[in-house]
Amino acid sequence: MNFSLLRLLCRTQQAAFVTLQYLLPHHLLSHLMRGLTRLRIGWLKNLLIERFIRLFNVNMAEAAQPDPRAYPDFNHFFTRALAADARPLAVGEGNVICPVDGTISQLGRLEYETLFQAKGHRYSLPHLLADHTGAVRTFQDGSFATLYLSPRDYHRIHMPLAGTLREMIYVPGRLFSVNPTTVSRVPDLFARNERVICLFDTDAGPMAMILVGAIFVASIDTVWHGTVTPPRRKTVQHWDYRQHPVHLQQGEEMGRFNMGSTVILLFGKDAVTFSDQLAAEGHVQMGQLLGSCANS
Structure with missing residues (x-):
């Protein structure tokens, strides 16, 4: 398959992805996601967190709580605090x-x-x-x-x-x-x-x-x-x-x-x-x- 065809396929997929968004019920999907990310069913929230870490290569060594299983639900993991020294501030006048x-x-x-x-x-x-x-x-x-x-x-x-x-x-x-x-x-x-x-x-x-x-x-x-x-x-x-x-x-x-x-x-x-x-x-x-x- 030549490069031009691959580029055309990529553009077609992107256009379809964007077009679909005009049709989706944005707020309903967000409401459902809100519920899912706050579930406290142990095995399910652990599965979601561990899959997410692998999929997006999340660096848990920077987190104040590095143990993924310690978070009560997915949203607490997603909004996790960082370790105190993970982000030094570029302080200085102005x-x-x-x-x-x-x-x-x-x-x-x-x-x-x-x-x-x-x-x-x-x-x-x-x-x-x-x-x-x-x-x-x-x-x-x-x-x-x-x-x-x-x-x-x-x-x-x-x-x-x-x-x-x-x-x-x-x-x-x-x-x-x-x-x-x-x-x-x-x-x-x-x-x-x-x-x-x-x-x-x-x-x-x-x-x-x-x-x-x-x-x-x-x-x-x-x-x-x-x-x-x-x-x-x-x-x-x-x-x-x-x-x-x-x-x-x-x-x-x-x-x-x-x-x-x-x-x-x-x-x-x-x-x-x-x-x-x-x-x-x-x-x-x-x-x-x-x-x-x-x-x-």
């Missing part, structure tokens, strides 16, 4: 650290109110931010980083900078997969999927951390609210923390995905310069240097 383990999907500057998703696809800042007028103005011509968490990655999310929470917004939506194949083929994917927008004040100015849901991501948690979704709502929900501020230190856990997904970081214009060692498709770990504050 440093911005990576909030997650994962792969850089894209990073760079916004073109006014437009973000780059993948080759051939861009999406709008107002749509991503659910038309929050103040936040849209804040991040026009700013910087963004889109970080994809694969199934094998550590799934807790940490603060890139010390910050004070201002607002949290839940935006209902679809649950398309956020893997590279789907991101390259579904227009406006990150602005279509369910998401939780967290707006902070930091030493670099305003910062948004957007936790994007995906198929089989049955739940998104934050440390100050607990589980934000489910339950799933049909309208945008808003929480204002300015009268009851939540302060988080750099590197402190701010949330987690119960199953994997994507984090999008937003900074204001000229607020942050990303490290020139980083590029799309590069692997990153929580705590490594992501960039620096322009005012440092």
